[in-house]
Amino acid sequence: MSRGYGVQFHPEVSHTRQGSQVLANFLYGICGMPGDWKPGSIVDREIARIHAAVGPGAGGGEVVLGLSGGVDSSVAAVLLQRAIGDRLHCIFVDNGLLRLGEREAVERTFREHFHMDLAVVDASERFLASLAGVTDPETKRKRIGKEFVDVFQKEAQRFARAKFLAQGTLYPDVIESVSARGPSQTIKSHHNVGGLPERMKLKLVEPLRELFKDEVRAIGRHLGLDGTIVDRQPFPGPGLAVRIVGEVTKERLDILRHADHIVTTEIEKAGAHKGLWQYFAALLPVKSVGVMGDARTYESCCALRIVESQDGMTADWAYLDRELLARISNRIINEVRGFNRVVLDVSSKPPATIEWE
């Protein structure tokens, strides 16, 4: 007689006490799994899979990959370079929704350090135009996804021989975007699991599709990737657009970018980023009254989102030192024209999400 096992809660989320123990008991005790996960073995397995899909030798297929500079696509790129060498072509789309200095850092790392074939496309005006007047978060994501596909597709056509598209999709993206079995409501649509491969008639290569973030980081380290990339905080595909509540404008992007840079540098300078999952600024388009000198101000509000998490599936808001928080708040209010108030997001995920949109 076969046995069935089931749970009516979420043992896999870190908020569940003893949840890992429940899973460990099941996997090691009942199923008799060996527990022999090692970055090296995953790398070997994924290289074998890539070879099987793309072809192993010099005559194998070519692959284009959308490089964002984040952990996921960076690890995917280095993994693919390891597997297929210069048959990998990377495309970086500057959508104008990036953080300060982000594009330059990507060029430095992948072009100069890894010597990859990296095409950089500046499409910021196009993205901004398509976001004009849009306030609904899902519409923003869809517009950005569509622009990305258009820009990427056009650029990818330069690589006529490429029949494969690689993406750094992780397991949490898969869970949140598509239902494994049966209907489960879409929380957010991830444009990197969208309609790109169908339109481009490319086969999808997703070497990280079964992995969680901490596993991807371990693999990245194993592949010799720099700590500044491997330990980088996650950054959403739609970028700063989903950190500006309401309409995205050039002006709002500029002030958010400035504030976000203050958040990042102050936290890192204090060494407080160790143990943090993400730390960033968001723009809330609510005007509140303030006073500067003897004059009245009426400006937007900057929200700080600073969280601890194991895997991004659940997250706790982090409570920085008072002094550090005060320094960040004061610097933003004093240095960034357009913000006269700073708030700290003290909501856990769930029921809030890490990103505001």
Place this chain on the structure above:
Amino acid sequence: MSRGYGVQFHPEVSHTRQGSQVLANFLYGICGMPGDWKPGSIVDREIARIHAAVGPGAGGGEVVLGLSGGVDSSVAAVLLQRAIGDRLHCIFVDNGLLRLGEREAVERTFREHFHMDLAVVDASERFLASLAGVTDPETKRKRIGKEFVDVFQKEAQRFARAKFLAQGTLYPDVIESVSARGPSQTIKSHHNVGGLPERMKLKLVEPLRELFKDEVRAIGRHLGLDGTIVDRQPFPGPGLAVRIVGEVTKERLDILRHADHIVTTEIEKAGAHKGLWQYFAALLPVKSVGVMGDARTYESCCALRIVESQDGMTADWAYLDRELLARISNRIINEVRGFNRVVLDVSSKPPATIEWE
């Protein structure tokens, strides 16, 4: 030869280190002031002033006072009752912008405990109607001020013999609203220093006009007022309307009232209110994404404003225990339908203000 003394900064604000010492040196050392301020002597002085203005005996004038239930008007009321007994008539206008249970508490204290002549007017629908569609903070304040004057004036006409209007105006209200000498920009208009007396052809009695909050509290205690009133946190005249950024609606008032009650009770239950100047909730009409069960939420954001201050002129945001903050945040998100995110305001005054509008 006479000596002139001047400063090019603000020694009187608590953020200025040694500022009190600068002033003390000047007042006690140079000017030779005795430093003999005592609540009793201020009470005697103000009662004498009230007698001089209104008339001391049974044949003296009658006074109407707008009682809000806050420290200022409560102390003014008890001071006036001490001076002129039942020639004082109090009017409480329920503008629908009050906190949970506030009107009932005022009735209990002043009618049942102090046996004052207290008229309570329910004008909430009228205020709400006049606020429909209004988003500008100054317009809100002006509309509320106008409604208040209309409602109050109508009610006050019942006291045909009253020729005096008493108000609990404090010195900071005077500074922020009017320029002592020369032009200084209006930060916010205080409706209680507005056009009421002119329209009603009443003479103004403001026994607290030269005092700061801490002095008013000392006087209140001296007059035997209950700690729950004397130590009450300040509450603005326009009430919850200036704690709802954007349009004020019945629905928003209800959810803010609910969240504010959670903030107040949790902080007081933990004993954390000692040393706090104000602790309250504000509603930010920015919708952000969350997840409840397996469904997506898209709700408003609740801001916590929790500050320490000596006099309301400057204020520091307070750093509550993480556990207490988390409890407040979780309760609001789980119990108040309409909020799916909570933020803590970490802005000091200046350059932010305590209230959002």
